[in-house]
């Protein structure tokens with residue numbers, strides 16, 4: 001990448017960070033005007049188990065993304081800036097304790113994980129909207145690049161994550177079972193990647209729509225995916241929020257399909273979902289050549305965040321939109337994906 005482009009990208013990132021900081025003005029949780037610190041999505045107790053000389057690989061090694069680095073230090077991986085030091089150190093205490101994973105995580109831990117994902121998602125979409133604003137300030141109109149319609153989506157993401165922050169904060173002290181755990185396993189080996197993400201599955205295993213991801217008025221439901229390599233062993237966890245009685249849950253059918261899979265199929269599917277849907281998969285640098293040479297892994301990482309220009313521009317009817325979602329979001333390719341949760345994949 002030439003020097004001029006590199007400098008421009010650095011400047012856009014810096015300006016958008018300042019924009020988001022000024023927009024929020026105070027700690028996102030306690031609302032106090034305090035110094036905002038670096039919070040980490042995937043906890044450090046996890047990242048240290050797969051880092052090499054303090055570094056981790058991002059999926060940039062697999063897909064080209066001008067705003068991402070190929071390697072990040074433990075301290076800069078999955079960072080967001082929304083909280084004061086006090087909130088950051090007290091809100092997530094239970095789930096950030098490696099001793100709490102002997103059995104299935106408590107409902108409080110699940111809510112803390114969901115809250116952390118929500119904050120990260122809110123921060124990420126805020127930064128994308130801010131990047132767009134900064135670019136528009138520099139070059140004038142951005143309509144020609146279809147960026148404006150994409151930003152309408154990002155603006156909606158921001159609103160969805162804000163709702164998720166509120167919902168997850170309430171769930172931390174709730175006396176009800178707020179979440180359905182779809183999968184929990186404590187593996188005996190240390191897996192080569194980590195991830196903690198709130199994703200929206202667009203289709204189920206029969207290519208039927210779960211979340212109509214391009215409908216700005218439609219309500220979406222998140223699925224939380226955690227892969228935590230520990231000092232010895234690893235945690236794989238998949239869960240989603242329960243709906244109130246009488247309201248059907250978007251993941252009900254997917255749950256039935258998932259439960260019919262054998263353990264290897266489940267692990268392949270979770271590995272695939274992480275690489276295809278998470279923007280923040282962090283990998284062990286010793287696995288660089290294995291990951292970069294595997295064509296299924298490459299494809300999944302390249303599909304990550306892919307959008308349909310036709311749909312974004314509103315040039316399609318409902319059936320075409322559904323077909324387009326299935327085309328880019330189908331999970332079928334999981335069957336050929338390597339099982340990255342297996343011992344020595």
Ligand SMILES: [Zn+2]
Pocket residue numbers: 027028029030031032034083084085086087088
């Ligand atoms: Zn605070």
